[in-house]
Amino acid sequence: MSKINTSDLKVPQAMSDNWQRIVNLIAELIPVPAVLIMRVHRHSIEVFSCNNNCHHPYQIGSNELLGQGLYCEYVISQQKQLTVANSLEDPAWSNNPDIELGMISYCGFPVNWPNGEPFGTICALDSKPHHISNTATQLLESYKDSVEAQLATLYQNEQLKLLNFELQSRVNTRTQDLVDLNFSLNQEIDKRRAAEQKVLYHQRHDLGTGFLNRNSLEFETSRAVAIAQDHQKFDVSAIHIGFSNGKLIQSKYGFAVWEAILVQLREKLGYLSRYHLHTARPTSTELVFLMESHNLSEDLEQFCLQLVEVSHSEFEVEGESLHLHSYVGISSTGDASSGSQLLQHASEAMRSCKDSGHKLIHYSKAISLVQKDLNHLESYLLQAVRNDDLLLYFQPKVSPETHRWTGAEALLRWRHPVLGDISNEALIKMAEKNGLIFEVGNFVLRSAIAKASEWSAKLQDFKIAVNISAVQLKNIHFAEQIEDLLTAYQLPAEYLELEVTESTLIADEQVAHNTLLALHRLGVTLSLDDFGTGYSSFDYLKKFPFDAIKVDKSFIKQLDSNEHDKAIVQSIIKIAKKLNLTITVEGIETKKHEEFIISEGCEYGQGFYYGKPMPCDEFELCLLNKHYPESANQSFQ
Numbered sequence: 196m197s198k199i200n201t202s203d204l205k206v207p208q209a210m211s212d213n214w215q216r217i218v219n220l221i222a223e224l225i226p227v228p229a230v231l232i233m234r235v236h237r238h239s240i241e242v243f244s245c246n247n248n249c250h251h252p253y254q255i256g257s258n259e260l261l262g263q264g265l266y267c268e269y270v271i272s273q274q275k276q277l278t279v280a281n282s283l284e285d286p287a288w289s290n291n292p293d294i295e296l297g298m299i300s301y302c303g304f305p306v307n308w309p310n311g312e313p314f315g316t317i318c319a320l321d322s323k324p325h326h327i328s329n330t331a332t333q334l335l336e337s338y339k340d341s342v343e344a345q346l347a348t349l350y351q352n353e354q355l356k357l358l359n360f361e362l363q364s365r366v367n368t369r370t371q372d373l374v375d376l377n378f379s380l381n382q383e384i385d386k387r388r389a390a391e392q393k394v395l396y397h398q399r400h401d402l403g404t405g406f407l408n409r410n411s412l413e414f415e416t417s418r419a420v421a422i423a424q425d426h427q428k429f430d431v432s433a434i435h436i437g438f439s440n441g442k443l444i445q446s447k448y449g450f451a452v453w454e455a456i457l458v459q460l461r462e463k464l465g466y467l468s469r470y471h472l473h474t475a476r477p478t479s480t481e482l483v484f485l486m487e488s489h490n491l492s493e494d495l496e497q498f499c500l501q502l503v504e505v506s507h508s509e510f511e512v513e514g515e516s517l518h519l520h521s522y523v524g525i526s527s528t529g530d531a532s533s534g535s536q537l538l539q540h541a542s543e544a545m546r547s548c549k550d551s552g553h554k555l556i557h558y559s560k561a562i563s564l565v566q567k568d569l570n571h572l573e574s575y576l577l578q579a580v581r582n583d584d585l586l587l588y589f590q591p592k593v594s595p596e597t598h599r600w601t602g603a604e605a606l607l608r609w610r611h612p613v614l615g616d617i618s619n620e621a622l623i624k625m626a627e628k629n630g631l632i633f634e635v636g637n638f639v640l641r642s643a644i645a646k647a648s649e650w651s652a653k654l655q656d657f658k659i660a661v662n663i664s665a666v667q668l669k670n671i672h673f674a675e676q677i678e679d680l681l682t683a684y685q686l687p688a689e690y691l692e693l694e695v696t697e698s699t700l701i702a703d704e705q706v707a708h709n710t711l712l713a714l715h716r717l718g719v720t721l722s723l724d725d726f727g728t729g730y731s732s733f734d735y736l737k738k739f740p741f742d743a744i745k746v747d748k749s750f751i752k753q754l755d756s757n758e759h760d761k762a763i764v765q766s767i768i769k770i771a772k773k774l775n776l777t778i779t780v781e782g783i784e785t786k787k788h789e790e791f792i793i794s795e796g797c798e799y800g801q802g803f804y805y806g807k808p809m810p811c812d813e814f815e816l817c818l819l820n821k822h823y824p825e826s827a828n829q830s831f832q
Contacts, residue, residue: 199353200514201308202236206243210345214244217338222246225319225331229253229298232306232342233267233315240267243315251320252296263292266301267316274313278302278332281324293320300325302332304339309347317342361455368405368458401476403454406461412475412483417534419487424528430491432527433541434484434499436506437549439520441480448512450479456510456519457482463505470494483541491527499525503554522548523555530558585609585635587642588808591821592660592779595793595800600821602658602692604801605643606808607635632666640680644691646811648684653819658720660692665699669706674713681717688718694745696724700735708739715740722779727767736774744771748782748802754791761791768795 206214218230229251232244242257261268266288270277279301282288293301303318317339319327327335399411407415419431438444445453460482461474473485484502488494506521524544531537540558548556585607592602639661647659667673681688693714700707711721722743723735727750735741746767750760764780771778780792783802792800806817 198513199310199350199357201310201312201314201350203514204349204353206349210349211244213345214342215247217341218244218246219248221319221335221338222249224334225327227319227321227325229320230318231320232317235261235267235271235313235315240265240271240315251322252298259292264288264290265292266303266320267318270303270305270316270318271313274305274307276302276304276332276336278327280326284324297322299323300327302327302335304336306339306342306346309343309350314343314346364455364458364462365405367462371405403450404457404461404476406457406482407473407475409475409477412473412477412485413534413538415473415475416485416538419485420528420531420534420537422487428489430488430528431537432486432488432491432495432525433537434486434495434502435481435524435526435538435541435545436483436502437481437522437524437545439522439549441519444512444517445479452512453479456512456517459510460505460519463508464501470498472498477538481545483538495525495527499523499555507554521554524548524558525555526558585638586810587639587646588810589646589814590801590808591806591814591817592658592799592801593805593821595783595789595797598805598821600805600818601656601799602660603814604660604662604694604808605639605646606662607639608808608810632664633670636664636667637676640677644680644684644686647690648686650818651686651690658690658692660694660722662694662696662724663699668695668699668710671706671710673710674717677714677719678717689720692720692722692743694722694724697728697735700739704738711739711741715742720777722777727763733770736776741776743777743779745801746778746780751780751782751784751788751802755787764791765795768797772796 214232218232221230222228226249228249230246231242231253234241234243239258239260242253242255245251245253245255259265266277266279279285279288279299282291282294282299282301288301293299298320300321300323301318303316306314306317308314317335319331319335399407401408416431416433423429423431441453444456457476471487475483475485477483484498486495486498502523503521506519506523508518510517510519522545524541524547526537526540526544528537530540544556544558548554586609588606588608589603590606591600592604593599594601643659643661647657650657650659670676677691677693680686681691695707695711715721720742721740722745723739723741724745725747726744728747736744744767746764750764750767753760754764768778777799778797779799779801780788780797781801783789783792783800783804785804788802789800789804809817
């Protein structure tokens, strides 16, 4: 069941009126001038009910900010009774804000929701010293129990509403499945046939959503394609939809919430009675719609327009608004000779759609060839990792004023005898997809740190920068791995810089924060790469312990012709300096680019103007001369 947000629960008027009678009665019985029921919020506390039968300085709706040493704030945080007979004589409460209102004595109890979250307090205040008796204290506590009992009733009513909503959602799904099932069943079935059909239903359907499971999808697709091959005017299409943030939602909110979102998506599409359509869930984060039609081209176009709109709409989860990141692949019987081929083509189109950035893609032979090449490439990569065929290139990081090489970025390369050179980004992307990222990442870190250790014997203050993937950052032992490598190769931590992109942080912010904090404590330099391209880059500078930023080269590329890009870079540099962050600007390709970053006071530049990525031996030929210009005859040999 979804979590109840108690801060959004409203106290009904009848309950509020009852509380008014309670505080009036307590004020008469104790007696005191003021009896209050307070409700706490995130940053403040509010007078929710107060007696109106005596004069006092409080009004319903009055707010006080937390953090001022209020009586009630202490009661809530400590979850226990507080009694102050005379705050003027009590050093612990002599600065309490209520003294300014003339209230110097206090007795209060915490009031909580049934799930343990605080609602606020019930308290009595007096303008003169007042040693509240045990009887009066017991009276106040008994009314506190009464208020909590009413809050429990309110909470339980909200639970019932949520249960009814979730139950209705499942009922709607089951009802639709039964309608589809009854379409193909004989109306005159006996009890034994009904029992058999129930077993068959569970065999054919995904229990979490009520959609067809993978086996049933394959069966229905083969059946439909076979019919289409016998009827010229009958066609079948498979519409495969994937969600790039599906696994993230699953891990954050749980399988039940994710399945409820899939059901909501299907419900938003409606009953679609004008189509002969099956809904299937072949994997936990993907859906397939199987459409059979005598007018497929027109029906498919209308359905896909509706599907794209719904799959990018807003979904409500635990009080939060979520958007699904969907991508759609489509294949029809004109592209396939069997049911399995139809599903395979739709899956290939879906994966191609994910990489292309389009909302949907129709299958084509070109897509199939691309996917085939990718599969071959991934197979070759596995062999390359195990045979140590990978190598590192190095691109210099330069001080623009002196042209002194102050560091280098280690970039992964793979020279395949048939496919040629394959770049760092493509390799990392493939490695993340096929599960080789740990092996590939370990190779890059080990090789870069080993080379940095070798260079450190002849160079001072020369940093090696290594890119870190999202998968590595989610590994809770990653910081320990870095520490072990630094120790093994005797490299000081300040000689290593780890570059993290915004997309790697989005995967799991909490784990990323813990890992980056541990790396920061080691003394490793942390740099936010591709800065300015994400929607929350500045926010991440507050959340995570970064030491440096790398301004993305896309802003520098149009620097001469685009004043907006120039203004953006100037703003980024200005803010980074105020945060005491080191700045590296990527994409320096011309003298004008260099003059610009010098004028803005940037410490480092990187780009083809200073040097392209080079193999290790070529890089070392230049390194000593560029780091120590006066040492032209030195070498690493």
